[in-house]
Amino acid sequence: MNIVDIIEKKKTKQELTAEEIRFFVNGFTDGSIPDYQMSALLMAVLLNGMTDAETFAMTDAMLHSGDVVDMSALGGTVVDKHSTGGIGDSTTLALAPILACCGVYVAKMSGRGLGFTGGTIDKLESIPGFDTALSEEEFFDVVKRVGCAVIGQTANLAPADKKIYALRDVTGTVNSIPLICASIMSKKLASGSDTILLDVKYGSGAFMPDPESALELASKMVAIGALAGKRIGALITDMQQPLSDHVGNSLEIIGIIDVLRGKKNRLYSEVREVALRLLALTGKYTLQTAEKAFCEAIESGKALNKFAEMVQAQHGDADYIFHPEKFEIGARDVVVADRDGYVTQMVAADIGRAVTRLGGGRMTKSDVIDFSVGVIMRVAIGNKVKRGDVLCEVYHNGGRGLSEAKQLVFNAITVGDERPAEHKIAYAYVDSNGVEMY
Numbered sequence: 001m002n003i004v005d006i007i008e009k010k011k012t013k014q015e016l017t018a019e020e021i022r023f024f025v026n027g028f029t030d031g032s033i034p035d036y037q038m039s040a041l042l043m044a045v046l047l048n049g050m051t052d053a054e055t056f057a058m059t060d061a062m063l064h065s066g067d068v069v070d071m072s073a074l075g076g077t078v079v080d081k082h083s084t085g086g087i088g089d090s091t092t093l094a095l096a097p098i099l100a101c102c103g104v105y106v107a108k109m110s111g112r113g114l115g116f117t118g119g120t121i122d123k124l125e126s127i128p129g130f131d132t133a134l135s136e137e138e139f140f141d142v143v144k145r146v147g148c149a150v151i152g153q154t155a156n157l158a159p160a161d162k163k164i165y166a167l168r169d170v171t172g173t174v175n176s177i178p179l180i181c182a183s184i185m186s187k188k189l190a191s192g193s194d195t196i197l198l199d200v201k202y203g204s205g206a207f208m209p210d211p212e213s214a215l216e217l218a219s220k221m222v223a224i225g226a227l228a229g230k231r232i233g234a235l236i237t238d239m240q241q242p243l244s245d246h247v248g249n250s251l252e253i254i255g256i257i258d259v260l261r262g263k264k265n266r267l268y269s270e271v272r273e274v275a276l277r278l279l280a281l282t283g284k285y286t287l288q289t290a291e292k293a294f295c296e297a298i299e300s301g302k303a304l305n306k307f308a309e310m311v312q313a314q315h316g317d318a319d320y321i322f323h324p325e326k327f328e329i330g331a332r333d334v335v336v337a338d339r340d341g342y343v344t345q346m347v348a349a350d351i352g353r354a355v356t357r358l359g360g361g362r363m364t365k366s367d368v369i370d371f372s373v374g375v376i377m378r379v380a381i382g383n384k385v386k387r388g389d390v391l392c393e394v395y396h397n398g399g400r401g402l403s404e405a406k407q408l409v410f411n412a413i414t415v416g417d418e419r420p421a422e423h424k425i426a427y428a429y430v431d432s433n434g435v436e437m438y
Contacts (some may be wrong), residue, residue: 001023003033006020006023006024007040007044007213009311011048015051016057018053021057025065025164028163038167040168042168046174058183061160062182065186066156067157067190071194073140074105077282078107078192080193080195082188084184086206086242087239087247087349087352088243088245088351090243091271092120093123093150093252093307097260097276097303098298099275100306100310103149103284104195104279105148106143108120108151109153110147110152120150125371126371129316130316130318131315131316132151132152133151134151135334146306147306151314161182161183167382174282178242180217181220181221190229190272196233196281197274199235200234202321203237205239211427211428215435222432228278233277233281233429235273238426238427240346240367242275242348243267245266246258247375247376247377248374248395251395259298261298262302264403266337272291275290275424304322308321328371328375331396331398332395333402334391335391336389337385340386340387342415343391345414346414348412350408350409350411351377351392354405354412355405358394358400358405359397359401359404360374370400372390372397378392379413384419385415392413
């Protein structure tokens with residue numbers, strides 16, 4: 001078996017065997033297959049696609065290129081939620097304590113942000129003292145005692161994905177649904193959860209541009225998860241505007257606290273939808289009983305207390321959860337409407353870029369994040385505004401990047417004459433039973 005024959009086979013649209021796929025994944029990971037040959041193969045995959053069997057074989061090969069976490073010692077149902085990323089996407093941190101209150105474990109390994117999308121780990125580290133680098137033993141102990149814990153990706157999970165993705169990023173082969181599926185699912189399957197909910201975003205602030213392509217990606221990932229024996233479903237959700245009113249690290253923690261206190265906004269709606277679907281996937285709840293448990297967790301104050309408990313267990317200052325005014329926030333400025341009308345659309349990615357210009361994101365892995373900066377949205381798509389109304393508040397540190405950030409945000413928000421159609425959070429849900437449209 002050799003890599004040239006495999007490239008030729010895929011170039012001529014033939015189906016690769018599982019053995020051939022394992023050969024090139026393992027060979028590229030160990031360095032025996034060079035970048036230039038792997039680049040040629042990735043381009044052939046981008047142009048000619050992969051069957052479901054090929055995609056599963058590639059996922060499986062990448063999954064077994066490193067550690068596979070065993071969560072069985074927890075002795076209960078372990079759930080995971082994966083988002084394909086977006087602006088103001090704080091769902092994980094609001095969801096984890098709610099799910100823990102509902103009797104399931106959340107043992108979450110998350111990443112940092114790069115570019116204009118925020119990272120869950122960066123948000124948590126805006127809480128003084130919070131430790132995202134627990135040892136494996138301490139991580140499992142916190143999950144067992146508290147019900148939830150969130151740490152950085154310290155395990156050697158799917159190293160083949162890390163190396164292949166870096167090559168895709170510089171060879172124009174990122175935008176391939178089979179390669180995206182294998183990348184996401186190899187890490188999810190390696191992380192050890194038995195029940196997985198995928199939150200697949202579409203729109204200007206997401207990787208997939210439209211709901212149809214997001215549904216195609218979601219369906220393929222669900223099929224892979226089902227073949228791997230997992231309880232798995234996927235929501236296709238809107239990212240045409242920031243998910244949270246708060247964008248930026250400390251600000252997003254404040255927004256999470258708002259939701260756990262029962263504030264009903266876009267983030268609350270998203271968290272509710274994900275929680276209900278994930279709890280129903282476990283088989284322990286119906287959608288109706290899941291909704292009852294979700295509401296009780298928030299209305300009783302248990303979810304907020306659980307979040308504080310997790311923070312304390314991970315060495316953070318839990319007082320910030322009950323007194324969010326303690327967070328250090330930058331100086332306030334505003335962006336205002338220049339005409340009367342309705343908010344007809346937003347470019348969510350540019351709002352994320354604005355926060356990065358302020359210092360709230362990183363363009364390289366070595367950049368240091370300013371937790372105090374960000375944006376609070378005061379309007380949503382469909383809102384009526386008048387000239388001079390505040391569209392958003394911009395929080396900055398000494399004016400760094402302020403003028404550029406304000407211009408980005410102003411240009412990102414379109415005000416027109418006609419009210420747009422109602423904006424829904426969810427477009428569709430898919431699991432092994434098929435697709436359910438909203």
